[in-house]
Amino acid sequence: MTRQPERDARDILSREIGFSRKPHGGRLRIALAFPNTYYVGMSNLGFQTVYRLFNEQEDVVCERVFLPGRQELQAQLASGRPLRTIESNTPVRNFDVFAFSVSFEWDYTNVVSMLRLAGMAPRADARTRHDPLVVIGGAVTFVNPEPLAAFAEVIAAGEAEALAPALAAAMRDADGRDDLLRRLAAERGFYVPSFYDVHYRPDGTIAAYEPKPGTGAPTVVQKAAIKSVERLDPPATTIFTPDTEFGSRFLIEVVRGCANLCRFCWAGYNYLPVRAFPADRILELARLARPHANRAGLVSIALCDHPEIERILRGLIDMGYSISPASLRLDDLTEPIVRMLHESGERSITIAPETGSDRLRRVINKTVTNAEILERAELIFASGLENLKLYYMIGLPTETDDDIDAIRELTAALRGILLAHSRTRGHLGRIVASVNPLIPKPGTTYQWLPMEDPVLT
Ligand code: SF4
Incomplete structure (x- = not known):
């Protein structure tokens, strides 16, 4: 009924x-x-x-x-x-x-x-x-x-x-x-x-x-953005309910924007400049929310760009939160950050290599190399984190079959590191790789990129 x-x-x-x-x-x-x-x-x-x-x-x-x-x-x-x-x-x-x-x-x-x-x-x-x-x-x-x-x-x-x-x-x-x-x-x-x-x-x-004449409307409408977040409360969960996907989670935005400017990334282009919310206020809001949530979901596209990220993580752990970060940028993933995520009870981490070859990664302006990705994977699994989620994209400009093969090879190399650590731990972790097609977004370098023309292939 x-x-x-x-x-x-x-x-x-x-x-x-x-x-x-x-x-x-x-x-x-x-x-x-x-x-x-x-x-x-x-x-x-x-x-x-x-x-x-x-x-x-x-x-x-x-x-x-x-x-x-x-x-x-x-x-x-x-x-x-x-x-x-x-x-x-x-x-x-x-x-x-x-x-x-x-x-x-x-x-x-x-x-x-x-x-x-x-x-x-x-x-x-x-x-x-x-x-x-x-x-x-x-x-x-x-x-x-x-x-x-x-x-x-x-x-x-x-x-x-x-x-x-x-x-x-x-x-x-x-x-x-x-x-x-x-x-x-x-x-x-x-x-x-x-x-x-x-x-x-x-x-x-x-x-x-x-x-239209007489309306006074501007020829170009510009987006509204706040210059500084120093005096602002960060976006955070204000209504708690068990009837939602992240019901037990206190969600909070830690830092807005990302300076990396990957050529496909709408969020990178549209949320400039990078602005970090005050660490003291983040921790104060987390303290107030603690009776209603046991997990802190840190929502930011470049979380580790916050200059006080280690103090924030330590503060959340001391309050008894387990910490669930959004996708982490590999280039500023440090040993203390990974260690604290594990200490908080987190078992998985998400990273975005985007593609399997250094050449194609340079094309999209993502400067991290395969060697650095493998080095960070070593750090991640050595800290005790067991599972790795990977985001890849296909359909990028200049992509060849070799680049597609490189996705498989990089994933296999990451799996090798996972298996080595799983053996010593006696427990098998998991790698989940998702592969999505590039969707050119307005406001990015790739906004006018057409779909592949079947006549040319
Ligand atoms: S590093 Fe990630 S968030 Fe930053 S611009 Fe690149 S894809 Fe976007």
Whole structure:
């Protein structure tokens, strides 16, 4: 039997720690959507951070809304009942803003589904001023806002710490919807698609993209970024629930950005400059979260670039956390770091050689060599870590069959080191290698790289 949605929301809240509930009267009301299920969305650090940033403002009330699970979705569609928020069970259409935090391209269609479930027209040009303002942000709009532009009044491109307060301030000061859109278009990081005309060539490519006269919109919308994180709280889990993938984990961002600039890496290009969150604040937040989590998930693309990473790891271990790092950059993996990860109870580590040959690695601007990778593997397995996860890519420019063979050879060499250490330990570890095709991302050196032309091969 399908449960009632109101009941589900009450059950969800009864198992959560850290959610925010405020009276709506006199406040700017924001329904914040994650375009996937509760189980997926509540492990998303970006989503949790936007929720915190809005609710930190006294005159803003922000409530969450998720895509219903498959079973609930059928019941919801059958009943015609509109999409409602978790905290107060209020229909999304009653809010001032319907904001989406979109992290993954595969959730694009869920944005459209959620607009429909809310009882709103999916396309912005079919909605009225009485509908909530639809604002779409998150990592994907940072990469490329266009796929979702037709569905939003406003696209928020950039870092939430800059965008969330700016959106709330513009809503406070604006005199009506037109004035609001003009104010936002004048702010860095806000793109108002209806303020632009697009001209196409006969072959369908874009000939020109121009702001409409009188809108004041800039020709190029620049992403919003914060210059310094010294006074900022790092993004961290603020709502704990067992009903999500990383339910027992305290997630926290330690350092933002990566200076390596690998030619394919969207995150490297888009999160510059590298900014390290203050170690004392990271440890303070971890201490406060300790009653609710026994694992610390360190979310950063270049974790070991934090100048105080060893002090942070030691502090987390002393609090009794086991530490689960994201993929680690090989060039700054040191013996103390590996030793402390093992000491915390971690058994696996993830590294990204990307390819098997030094030549191709130089092409993509990743300077670590096979000799260094094998040397680090020795360090990893000697420390007691048992399992290694490897990320490889295929389809890179100038790749030959020899480069593909080199992936197999490097993996076999790593396995040799693993086996040698497993023998002395009397316990067999595991190597898991994943091989993914290159997907050229906007904003990187490879953004215009075409797919291989079958006519030429
Ligand atoms: S080292 Fe990793 S995070 Fe840094 S630019 Fe290269 S792929 Fe991106």
